[in-house]
Amino acid sequence: MVQSMKRYVGNVGNTTLTVLKGLRVTLINLFRTPITIQYPEVDIRQKDLKAFGYKGPLGPLPDRFRGFLHVNPEICIACDLCMKACPIDCIRIESTKIDKTTIQGKDGKAVNKVKHPVRFDIHLGKCMYCGLCVEPCPTGAISFSKEFEGATSTLNTLVVHFAEPKGLPVREATIL
Amino acid sequence: MEIFLQEGLVLLKAALWAVALSLVMALVAGFLTYLERKVAGHMQARLGPNRVGPYGLLQFVADGVKLFLKEDLIPSDADAPLFRFGPYLVFVGSFAVFAVLPFGERIVATDLNIGLFYVLAITSIETVGLLMAGWASNNKWALLGAMRSAAQSISYEIPVGVSFLIPIVLAGSMSLQGIIHAQAGGFGLLGWNVFHNPFSLAAFFVGCTAMVAEINRTPFDLPEAESELVAGYNTEYSGMRFAFFFLAEYANIFVISMIAAAIFLGGWQLPSPFKDILPFGLVGSFVLLAKAAVLVFIVLWLRWTLPRVRVDQLMEVCWKYLTPMALVCLMGTAVWMWAFPGRIFFGLFGTA
Ligand code: SF4
Ligand code: SF4
Numbered sequence: 001m002v003q004s005m006k007r008y009v010g011n012v013g014n015t016t017l018t019v020l021k022g023l024r025v026t027l028i029n030l031f032r033t034p035i036t037i038q039y040p041e042v043d044i045r046q047k048d049l050k051a052f053g054y055k056g057p058l059g060p061l062p063d064r065f066r067g068f069l070h071v072n073p074e075i076c077i078a079c080d081l082c083m084k085a086c087p088i089d090c091i092r093i094e095s096t097k098i099d100k101t102t103i104q105g106k107d108g109k110a111v112n113k114v115k116h117p118v119r120f121d122i123h124l125g126k127c128m129y130c131g132l133c134v135e136p137c138p139t140g141a142i143s144f145s146k147e148f149e150g151a152t153s154t155l156n157t158l159v160v161h162f163a164e165p166k167g168l169p170v171r172e173a174t175i176l
Numbered sequence: 177m178e179i180f181l182q183e184g185l186v187l188l189k190a191a192l193w194a195v196a197l198s199l200v201m202a203l204v205a206g207f208l209t210y211l212e213r214k215v216a217g218h219m220q221a222r223l224g225p226n227r228v229g230p231y232g233l234l235q236f237v238a239d240g241v242k243l244f245l246k247e248d249l250i251p252s253d254a255d256a257p258l259f260r261f262g263p264y265l266v267f268v269g270s271f272a273v274f275a276v277l278p279f280g281e282r283i284v285a286t287d288l289n290i291g292l293f294y295v296l297a298i299t300s301i302e303t304v305g306l307l308m309a310g311w312a313s314n315n316k317w318a319l320l321g322a323m324r325s326a327a328q329s330i331s332y333e334i335p336v337g338v339s340f341l342i343p344i345v346l347a348g349s350m351s352l353q354g355i356i357h358a359q360a361g362g363f364g365l366l367g368w369n370v371f372h373n374p375f376s377l378a379a380f381f382v383g384c385t386a387m388v389a390e391i392n393r394t395p396f397d398l399p400e401a402e403s404e405l406v407a408g409y410n411t412e413y414s415g416m417r418f419a420f421f422f423l424a425e426y427a428n429i430f431v432i433s434m435i436a437a438a439i440f441l442g443g444w445q446l447p448s449p450f451k452d453i454l455p456f457g458l459v460g461s462f463v464l465l466a467k468a469a470v471l472v473f474i475v476l477w478l479r480w481t482l483p484r485v486r487v488d489q490l491m492e493v494c495w496k497y498l499t500p501m502a503l504v505c506l507m508g509t510a511v512w513m514w515a516f517p518g519r520i521f522f523g524l525f526g527t528a
Contacts, residue, residue, distance in 0.1 A: 026219045027479040029219050029221065034222055035222070
């Protein structure tokens with residue numbers, strides 16, 4: 001009898017205490033600075049989010065962020081390494097022979113350039129941002145940008161042409 | 177002729193009150209949905225709604241318009257008349273309480289002499305509505321939710337009723353205004369029923385817990401338990417009918433807070449110098465609303481703190497804990513009134 005009375009009162013006390021403990025936790029969190037980044041207003045591609053009035057603890061996009069691929073055709077030597085590395089074949093390169101020039105390579109060594117890409121298409125709708133194309137590139141011509149806004153109503157606009165043959169009309173986008 | 181005129185005036189007055197109260201209910205319930213999302217957001221380090229209107233204040237208007245424009249769906253196997261009728265019954269059960277809610281010393285639609293009894297009785301209609309909705313949906317989730325809601329409301333009616341008895345005993349009146357009048361004295365604070373004696377203090381917490389359970393709020397939200405029953409009794413509802421459920425649910429939070437503030441926390445009682453600053457006892461109204469707002473916040477706060485209890489725990493809390501405790505409080509209060517007649521604030525002060 002005494003035992004069960006004790007348990008009864010203990011249960012009531014325990015409930016009250018634990019509820020109060022829980023309420024304390026949520027109350028503390030209520031006054032925490034919200035972590036939400038108001039995305040279109042706060043441009044997370046910029047370095048300084050505080051300039052947009054963001055007060056939370058999150059930082060901008062990290063340096064290794066994998067956005068859309070970007071290609072600089074001027075330093076691309078059309079070696080096709082990226083095209084071959086891509087597991088889902090979403091890169092297409094066509095090239096033409098040019099007079100030999102040298103390009104500064106990724107590791108600092110000079111790289112000979114004897115070919116120039118006349119067509120460099122990447123289907124960003126198919127790309128899975130694995131980075132396998134970025135790694136083998138000897139010149140760093142292909143790299144990830146921080147751009148990620150790809151919403152579109154036609155799939156073809158996601159096929160990006162980084163090189164177009166000079167003097168020729170812009171080719172119709174083809175799904176690779 | 178004269179009698180018709182009088183009748184007409186009475187009817188007109190009733191109609192005006194009904195319109196005003198339904199506006200109040202819609203606004204309060206709408207604002208509460210906004211507030212709940214805002215509180216939930218900030219407790220989870222988010223922002224909550226902040227796109228529609230300043231600070232997202234018009235979010236509920238947008239939601240309402242959206243629900244209003246939705247397709248009116250009735251499942252083909254549902255019992256259509258009952259399915260249609262259920263939400264209105266739930267809505268009426270909640271709305272009818274507004275008729276006796278004292279918004280101020282002189283602002284009340286009707287001060288029934290059995291006010292609290294009426295509140296207890298009319299809110300039971302909601303259970304019928306929920307049961308109807310769940311049954312008519314012809315859906316296992318809905319039926320289970322409705323059954324739970326019936327079991328829950330019937331059980332929790334008892335601790336709520338018994339803890340309502342304590343202010344009734346203290347005031348010797350069932351009218352909400354009468355109970356508030358009885359809490360006069362002590363600078364509008366010491367006279368509160370909750371401070372009358374230790375038993376009434378306990379009864380306040382017992383009653384509030386039971387009321388939270390009766391309106392199916394978390395941690396007692398088993399009838400809609402999202403993780404188990406999809407959405408419980410309103411699984412099959414959408415559009416306007418769903419909006420009625422929603423409206424009633426949020427209006428109920430306001431209703432229980434107002435009632436608790438009125439019968440335990442002194443209602444619109446104020447120290448006499450402040451009473452007549454504004455006409456119609458408006459200062460008192462603000463005080464009452466502020467008390468209710470605090471209670472509303474606590475209800476929201478609880479929801480985002482506590483996990484849902486199990487069905488057996490739910491029944492255990494009601495029958496093994498709240499009901500006996502409420503009964504003890506009732507008897508204790510009665511004995512206290514006999515031992516320390518005419519004294520307030522734990523028997524420390526005499527009534528003025
Ligand atoms: S990131 Fe991966 S999927 Fe995308 S183009 Fe490069 S290799 Fe192909
Ligand atoms: S690996 Fe680099 S250099 Fe070679 S084709 Fe691709 S982008 Fe051009």
